Amino acid sequence: MYTTFLAVRSVATPAEGVSVFDEMVSGTExxxxxxxxxxxxxxxxxxxxxxxxxxNNGHPTLVVSTDPAHSLSDSFAQDxxxxxxxxxxxxxxxxxxxxxxxxxxxxxxxxxxxxxGGTGVKDLMDGMGLGLIAEQLGELKLGELLDTPPPGxxxxxxxSKVIQFLELQEYSMFTRIVxxxxxxxxxxxxxxxxxxxxxxxxxxxxxxxxxxxxxSAIKSVFGQEQTGNDAGDKxxxxxxxxxxxxxxxxxxxxxxxxxxxxxxxxAVSESSRLHASLKKENVPVKRLIVNQILPxxxxxxxxxxxxxxxxxxxxDMIGSDPELSSLTLIQAPLVDVEIRGVPALKFLGDIVxx
Ligand SMILES: Nc1ncnc2c1ncn2[C@@H]1O[C@H](COP(=O)(O)OP(=O)(O)OP(=O)(O)O)[C@@H](O)[C@H]1O
Numbered sequence: 001m002y003t004t005f006l007a008v009r010s011v012a013t014p015a016e017g018v019s020v021f022d023e024m025v026s027g028t029e030x031x032x033x034x035x036x037x038x039x040x041x042x043x044x045x046x047x048x049x050x051x052x053x054x055x056n057n058g059h060p061t062l063v064v065s066t067d068p069a070h071s072l073s074d075s076f077a078q079d080x081x082x083x084x085x086x087x088x089x090x091x092x093x094x095x096x097x098x099x100x101x102x103x104x105x106x107x108x109x110x111x112x113x114x115x116x117g118g119t120g121v122k123d124l125m126d127g128m129g130l131g132l133i134a135e136q137l138g139e140l141k142l143g144e145l146l147d148t149p150p151p152g153x154x155x156x157x158x159x160s161k162v163i164q165f166l167e168l169q170e171y172s173m174f175t176r177i178v179x180x181x182x183x184x185x186x187x188x189x190x191x192x193x194x195x196x197x198x199x200x201x202x203x204x205x206x207x208x209x210x211x212x213x214x215x216s217a218i219k220s221v222f223g224q225e226q227t228g229n230d231a232g233d234k235x236x237x238x239x240x241x242x243x244x245x246x247x248x249x250x251x252x253x254x255x256x257x258x259x260x261x262x263x264x265x266x267a268v269s270e271s272s273r274l275h276a277s278l279k280k281e282n283v284p285v286k287r288l289i290v291n292q293i294l295p296x297x298x299x300x301x302x303x304x305x306x307x308x309x310x311x312x313x314x315x316d317m318i319g320s321d322p323e324l325s326s327l328t329l330i331q332a333p334l335v336d337v338e339i340r341g342v343p344a345l346k347f348l349g350d351i352v353x354x
Pocket of ligand 1: 038039040041042043044045046067071291292293332333334335336337338339340
């Protein structure tokens with residue numbers, strides 16, 4: 001059995017009589033929760049426990065991971081891999097998981113782009129004496145961009161894939177969607193990425209348009225069959241989805257980014273920087289989970305006493321940090337067993353999400 005001591009304290013208390021979780025669970029319109037923070041602080045455990053709690057409170061819920069390490073499978077102690085919707089056994093209402101492998105998503109996108117246009121268009125252009133435009137297209141280096149992706153591109157493509165899925169009928173049932181996001185650095189880069197993608201994809205699309213009007217003029221002279229512009233369409237759809245992701249991240253009515261941290265000076269400092277950058281990007285943040293707090297004990301060993309004192313200092317630091325002090329603080333204890341499987345996640349969820 002799990003034993004714990006728990007304190008959920010609010011620095012900025014939510015509206016009188018309304019608990020943190022009441023606010024999160026109310027309403028049947030779709031809401032997104034994104035959990036982010038430094039590696040290893042407990043994002044996956046908190047995300048999975050929130051998803052279990054939503055499902056146990058009547059919300060058909062989807063929990064998404066774009067982490068190549070497949071930590072959701074480990075956390076739920078069930079095989080949730082495969083890149084498609086997988087039901088999670090245990091909760092009262094439907095809970096599904098979706099694990100997207102970012103590297104695989106980029107590879108799929110690259111293959112599709114290559115097959116549908118990349119080299120195909122170039123060969124066609126060469127054959128028609130339009131090598132110059134083909135070279136220009138080559139200079140845009142889409143292949144290279146996908147071979148050596150800039151930081152965050154994998155996650156961006158993976159998240160855009162999730163957004164694409166969410167448009168499908170089978171996903172319409174979900175009223176709560178919980179993202180177990182990538183670690184801090186990647187998350188930040190991802191948030192600034194859509195602007196970059198927007199610019200580079202826009203450039204590619206313009207050139208594609210130029211080429212297709214040139215080729216259709218030539219084709220109409222020689223009576224050749226018109227080929228599709230699938231790669232262009234694909235890029236356009238990726239661009240549209242990236243814009244959607246950016247809007248979704250910033251929509252305070254439907255989305256909340258929850259920062260997860262641990263009580264160490266390093267983690268708190270990083271969380272403070274994370275909140276500052278999220279604010280700059282207009283991403284709505286209301287809550288900060290401080291996870292793995294040592295519970296008090298009557299018979300304290302010297303190590304525990306020292307450790308707890310250290311943790312208290314970090315908590316005080318949060319209280320006086322200009323970035324973090326305005327957030328609702330949720331303290332979660334370090335429990336004495338590893339949190340794996342639905343019963344353990346329910347246990348953690350009942351502690352964290354009150
Ligand atoms: N409050 C807690 N008490 C005890 N163990 C915990 C607690 N929170 C998390 N853990 C354990 O810590 C480990 C890391 O947790 P988790 O995988 O949730 O972190 P993460 O931030 O998602 O990590 P990563 O960034 O590597 O994906 C796991 O073994 C988990 O069971």
